Structure formats: C-alpha cells, structure tokens
Amino acid sequence: MISASGACRRGDPAVYFIKSCAIENIPVRTTMKLHVDSGGRRLDIDAPPGRHLSESLAEAGIRLDLRCGGNNRCGRCRVRLLSGRFAIAGKAYDADREGPREANACRLIPAGVEGRIEIPDSSLFRDGLLIETGFRCAPSGAASGPGESALAFDIGTTTVAAALVKDGAVLRTAGAPNAQSRFGDNVIDRIVAAGRSPETAAELRRVLVEETLNPLIAELAPASGSVRRIAVAANTVMSHIFCGLSPESIGVSPFRPLRLRFPAEPAANFGLAVDAETPVHVWPAISGSVGGDITGGIAVTGFGRVPDxxxxxxxxxxxxxxxxxxxxxxxxxxxxxxxAFEGGSSAVGCRARPGAVDHLAVSEAGYFRFHVIGGDLRRIDGICGSGLVDFLAGMRGAGLIDEFGRYNRARLGSLGRLEAGTPETGLLCRLSSQLAVSEADIEAxxxxxxxxxxxxxxxxxxxxxxxxxxxxxxxxxxxxxxxxxxxxxxxxxxxxxxxxxxxxxxxxxxxxxxxxxxxxxxxxxxxxxxxxxxxxxxxxxxxxxxxxxxxxxxx
Known part of the structure; x- marks a missing residue:
C-alpha cells in the first residue's frame, strides 16, 4: 500500500484507501504479529504496515461493521487496544505505556512488532437482515410467452429484493444484503466511492452484479435461459451505478443526475447471468433524490389518480x-x-434482524415490555427503527422524557434506571441488562x-x-x-x-x-x-x- 515515496497508491487492490499515510514519528516498516480476541476465540494474524486494521482483519475473515464505508463516522468498528504500538488517525499510541483504550479499526494502523486487541461482538458485521419482499398492491400482466419467465429486482442501498415472475404471477421471492455496503451503507458514501477512481466505480458495479444480483438469479431461476426479461427499480444513485453511469453529479449542487430515463439494454451490458440478449428495463427517476423506487411505487399504488x-x-x-x-x-x-432510524447515529440502534427489539411498551411505572424479532429475549442486541419510535412515544407518554428528549432525572433515578454517561452521550436510561439509551441517541x-x-x-x-x-x-x-x-x-x-x-x-x-x-x-x-x-x-x-x-x- 505504501510506495517508495511514502504515498498511497490508488491502484492497490484494497477496497479502502488510506487518506493520509503520514504517521507522527512512527516507523511503519514491520508487519505486526497481532493477537486478536474475538467472539470467544483467539486468532493470530499478520497486520502489514501502512494498512488500516479493518482491512487486515477482513482478509483474515473477521468482518467488522463498516456501515460508513470505513470513513470514521459511524464508530461501529471499535476495537480495544490491549498491547502494542499503533497509529490512531495518524497519531502515535503505545498501549503498553499508556494503557488500553478503544479506537475505530478503520483509522487504526499497526506500527509495532507485536500487539493484542479485543473485538467486542457489537463491532462485528452481522448478516440476517430482514428484507421486505411483501407488498399490498397487485401487479398484473403476463411474461413473454408460455414457459418463459421474468425477473424483478428492487435494488436498495443496503438490501436487494428479487422475484421470479411467470404469466403475471410471482413464483418465488428472495433477498440479500447489497454487497456494496462495504463501501458504506448510504448513497453519499457510494457517490464518494464512485468518485475515487474509475477502478473503484467499476468495482462498485461489479460487486452489485456479481456478488448480489447473480447469486439471486441462481437462487430464483437456475434455468436462467428461460428468463426473457429483467426489470429493476432503484433509487437514482443505485440506478446510475447499475447502468455504469457516474453518480457524482447527484452529490453536488445542483444535484442533477446524468439521466432520468434509462433505455432498455441487453443483459450482456450489465454482466447479468442470463441470456446475453435478455432486455433489462429500469424505472425512470424524477430527480437525483426521487428515483425509480418511488416512481414505480406511484404507478403500482394508484397514487394521485383522482385529481380532486x-x-x-x-x-x-x-x-x-x-x-x-x-x-x-x-x-x-x-x-x-x-x-438514525436504520441503526446508525445511535449506539443502541440496529437494523431489523433476529435479536432486534422491533416494538416496546413503557408503563407509567417505568417498566418496559419488549417484542424481539425471532422471539429470543435472551439474545437482544439492539433496537431497530420501529422500536426506537415506540421508545420515544412511550417515554414521552409516561412522562419519563420531556419534549426536548431530556430524561426526567427524579423519576428515572427513583426507578434505578438512570446512569451517568459521558459528555458526548449525556445521561443513559437502562432498559435491561443488554440495552441502555443515551440522551445523545434521543437527540439523533x-x-x-x-x-x-x-x-x-x-x-x-x-x-x-x-x-x-x-x-x-x-x-x-x-x-x-x-x-x-x-x-x-x-x-x-x-x-x-x-x-x-x-x-x-x-x-x-x-x-x-x-x-x-x-x-x-x-x-x-x-x-x-x-x-x-x-x-x-x-x-x-x-x-x-x-x-x-x-x-x-x-x-
């Protein structure tokens, strides 16, 4: 990753590029022997100099929660430094001399011969996302002909939902996380990634097609030769990436996309694992921020059909x-x-998946009742968006927070639920042994x-x-x-x-x-x-x- 001149080379294969390779007074010429405690097991890995620790861990099969694309914003990839020398955002840190501390792995570079870290479970990437494939509007129509099928994709920023259609009927549905999430879990991070270099832009498209869409095609339509049509609905950024167009103009004023309409093209142009001549149709957009996922929704719901x-x-x-x-x-x-409602900007937030609290109730006496996706109350690992909305409503209704989201110290203190936090988090309310919500969470x-x-x-x-x-x-x-x-x-x-x-x-x-x-x-x-x-x-x-x-x- 480091050239002879000390500059980062963008042509290197790593997904995440080090924005600054200069480290204060630290020689980074030696590969670190790193002892990693994670999930009840210990691994020894080689952490090369000049590379962010998140990359070395990924190569060793330890995938961290990098929902911000390794851009040091979400704080989800925290690791605890127990021994060894490191550079944290370019500044020297010696855990042996200064003691253990936490740091984001996406801004952490090994700078010694040997070290040891601990990775909490909360910093590990978790799959098992719940992907919505149901809808309450009935599409109609027919596929190309007898025995022929069509495929439909909803390409979201974090997940992709798919369906196999035959004679106007849905035969099967499936879903998968969008593999582009390792570049960041939002469209801004995808725009930034696409603008790094033509190679990274191409990699974004390849990851979407080869690692997300083609596996779904194999799952839904093993006999892919029978697929005679593919249709896609997506936000404007995802539509641009899918079609091989740069989304960069959507991220800067006046936020105008290169296209609002996407003419049908053969599947070979996308690299989709179906017959090369299969036409691929993409829903048009209204603007850079209102894409084909919304225009399609307008069409199938009958929205706005009655003028008055x-x-x-x-x-x-x-x-x-x-x-x-x-x-x-x-x-x-x-x-x-x-x-905030999708598990970001909140230490207690998570996406909808098994183990997430999706609904909760708060009694006036300050008791909490949870509903957990999957039903296992012993394995609660966060609150997803719908549960967080319930939390706000329930706490306000019970008089445990004021209109500005500040905790009622007297009442929560008498209930034994109030805990001191940090200047950054403010006070915390302890909901259970696994869950505490801070005033900073509420603010977000x-x-x-x-x-x-x-x-x-x-x-x-x-x-x-x-x-x-x-x-x-x-x-x-x-x-x-x-x-x-x-x-x-x-x-x-x-x-x-x-x-x-x-x-x-x-x-x-x-x-x-x-x-x-x-x-x-x-x-x-x-x-x-x-x-x-x-x-x-x-x-x-x-x-x-x-x-x-x-x-x-x-x-």
Missing amino acids: RLELLLDIGTNCEMILSDRGRKLAAAAAAGP LLKAKAAIEAGVLALLGSVGRSPSELDALYLCGGFASALDLASARSTGLLPAVAADRIRICGNTSLAAAIQAAADPEILDQFESERPGFRDIPLNNLPEFEELYTRSLALN
Missing part, C-alpha cells in the same frame, strides 16, 4: 422521499433524515424525526394545505410496514391522519419491478406522466428551517 383528492406518499428511510398530489398538481421532495432520533415532519409540513404548506386535509396517506417500504401507527403519529414522525386514511403498501419498489417485468409498457405509460411532477428542494421553501426547529420537540 389531496394525497401524500412517503417512503421513510435515510432519505425520506415524499410525493404530494393536490388537484392535479404533483410535487416531489426528499428530506435528509439520516441513518429527534433530528431525523424533525427532518421528516418539517418536510411534510413544508410541502403541504407550499400549496396552502395542512395534514388534517389529507384524503389519503400512502406509506411505502419495509420500515413503514413495521411502524406502530399510534407511536409514529404521537411523536410527529407521521402526520396526524385518521387510521382509515392510511394505506400501508409494503415494498412497492419490488411490486413496480414485478409489474415492469411482466409488462414493460407500464414504463412508457409513466414516462408520459413524469414531466407533470415538479421537484421541490425543501431547503428552498422559506418555512422549512423554522418548521425543522419546531419539529425537534416531541408533541
């Missing part, structure tokens, strides 16, 4: 897309909610909630409307499917709309891909409607900033 109705469609995630239909006008926007959740709430209010306000006037609220995506609606409405995450006006739609992106796989004419139909959508940058709306500040408080 006020309807809102939401897909809540790191980037919360929202579409408003008002008397024939259609407005598209997106709120940058961040990863409130910021995400505020971005979504303010976005909805500002978008409605731009046409002189309010949430009480909504005739229908469409909720798309796996997160929305898991929400307790009462909790979401009481916190302000969702507008105060009557339950009979809310339609939970499930994975409409996969449903849209299925529809296009069965009958690609739906793409042409939507393309004729797409110019009628107006993209609204929320930060250009004069009231958005004030609404965001107000929305930082709980109801």
